[in-house]
Amino acid sequence: MQRHTVSRIVPNAFAMTENVMPSALRFELHAKCSTTKARASTLHLPHGPVQLPTFMPVATQASLKGLTYDQLAATGCRLCLNNTYHLGLKPGQAVLDKVGGAHRLQGWKHNLLTDSGGFQMVSLLKLAKVTEEGVRFLSPHDGTPMLLTPEHSISLQNSIGSDIIMQLDDVIATTSPDRERMAQAMERSIRWLDRCIAAHKYPERQNLFCIIQGGLDLDLRRKCCEEMVKRNTPGIAIGGLSGGEAKDEYCKVVDTCTSLLPENKPRYVMGVGYPEDLVVSVALGADMFDCVWPTRxxxxxxxxxxxxxxxxxxxxxxxxxxxxxxxxxxxxxxxxxxxxxxxxxxxxxxxxxxxxxxxxxxxxHNVHYQLSLMASVRQAILEDRFPQFLCKFFDDLYGDRRRAPDWAITALKGVGVDLLASTEEVSIDQRHAES
Structure with a gap:
């Protein structure tokens, strides 16, 4: 099998199908690893290009704790996160509309991604109830009853002005044993996506990503992928993970989903930040990640x-x-x-x-480390030496890659990299994959 390299700019793929959602995003695929599912690409967004794979630092309340935005930009960061829930509470939508969005509020000239706000309401607030209408909860400030609907989530994100906005989805813990509730959440997330699409005011300058749900049930994940892909959003996220599930189960979900998602769109795995999780997830075909862990x-x-x-x-x-x-x-x-x-x-x-x-x-230091790690991953993919990069990464991290956790060894072996083999054997296996 020959190495697949794309050197030309791929036209906006969303214009190639019917019922297209307007997009302010262009995805340029440069190379794929000849052994694994890893990809190197460029994501062209309204506030400049972002090289993928990438890690996105989390600036929850329009501020990355401890850093100025000049310092953040100096690390190479070109896409970071703001939190819709917190910005909706303070400074509030009226202030965001008046100032002209979060870019101006915080003085950040590069790209922003916002979550939908729903995860915080479910994870941080005990008194929250999810219905078909939306998420009902009590304000953490004064106990006032509040409601977040797909429409209101999109309205808040439109006011924030982020380059990538996320649909409101129904999130439950992956460790939940209730398959019926898991299926309900997955199906509701699909319906809520349709409402988010209808409510989105500025698709020509903000890119709405869908979120794949379904817990650890691979059949539910497959069904959700099929339905979400039909909606043809500019990018696709894999959500509902990093909730305490076993790492081998996490890897199965990511591997299953990326195998079903289009080649011409960015793939974002939400809430992932440990270095070993990042490199394995890239090998499984994911492009974008975020987590508060490096700063926390x-x-x-x-x-x-x-x-x-x-x-x-x-x-x-x-x-x-x-x-x-x-x-x-x-x-x-x-x-x-x-x-x-x-x-x-x-x-x-x-x-x-x-x-x-x-x-x-x-x-x-930590933010720089994460971004530098992703830059090294990208370069290894472009030079078609990603399997060797993985071997050295785990050698460095564990003293000997054979001491790597079983979940990482199993996941990487599933995409053609055997950490238990010698360096010479890994190189030979890669040459066989290329031939």
């Missing part, structure tokens, strides 16, 4: 490195004058003579317990 774990004194997460607050770092991560090009780790800050582990250890600047520095 920074506030607990944790730094992400190729060799695992290190707890800088530990006493062993008190006299460690090496950078947070050797060879890292983030402003914290880069030596002063190369234009960086030259921050040492000892200094961050000194700050991490009491001074907020410690969390700030670790946040900057």
């Amino acid at each position: 774990t920074a506030r607990f004194g944790n730094a992400i490195t190729p060799h695992g997460v290190i707890q800088i607050r530990h006493a062993s770092f008190a006299a460690d004058f090496s950078p947070i991560q050797e060879g890292c090009q983030c402003p914290c780790c880069l030596p002063k003579e190369k234009g960086g800050l030259g921050i040492t582990r000892a200094y961050v250890h000194h700050l991490a317990s009491k001074e907020t600047v410690g969390a700030h520095l670790l946040t900057l």
Whole structure:
């Protein structure tokens, strides 16, 4: 099988089918890994291009905790998240309409993606009830009864002005044993998508993504994929995961869904952020990811490195004058003579317990690490050496890739990469896949 490479710009594929939803998105596929399902592409959005695969930092309330937007842009970030639920409460829709959207409110000149707001209402508020009409809940501020409908979710996101907006979906925990409720949520999400499409005011400048639901039931996922693909939205998300399910079950869902989704649209797996989850999910055919974990774990004194997460607050770092991560090009780790800050582990250890600047520095490093990881993944796909990249990634992370967790070994073997094989055997297997 020859390596599949697309060097030309693919015309907007949404114009190739009937009943097309207008789109402000162009998806340009550059290359596919000859062994796995990994893809390298460019997502052209109203506020500039985004190289895929990518990780999206989460700026919940129009702010990435600890960073200015100039610092975020300097990490290479070109697409980050805002939270519809929180922005709808404060500053509120009237302020967003008056200022002209969240880009102007926060001074961010690159792309934004907003969630629908429904997940927070179900996950954060105990007194929430989902009906066909929408999500009924009590305001966390004053206990006032409130209702979020698909129409209101889209209206809020239209006011926010995000480049990618998400449908309101019916979200339940993947660990729920109630298959009937799971099927109900999946079918309701399809109906709610139709209402979101009808309510969307600005499809020419905001891209509405559908969300595949169905829990861990692969038949429900297949049915949902079939129905959602018919709606022909500019992009497609796989939702309802990262809820405590076993990693092998997670991988089966992602693998099943990506196999059924169109090649000419971006695939977004929601709520995923651990480095090993990212690289395995790319191998399974996913393109976009988001998670609060890299920034949240920074506030607990944790730094992400190729060799695992290190707890800088530990006493062993008190006299460690090496950078947070050797060879890292983030402003914290880069030596002063190369234009960086030259921050040492000892200094961050000194700050991490009491001074907020410690969390700030670790946040900057962690976000840079995640984006740099995705850039390295992309380059490996473009150069058709992604299987070798995977082997080195797990060698670095676990000391020996044969110590990688069983779920990762199984998932990668399912797409042609055997972590238990020697490097020479992996290279031979890839050459056979190309021939």
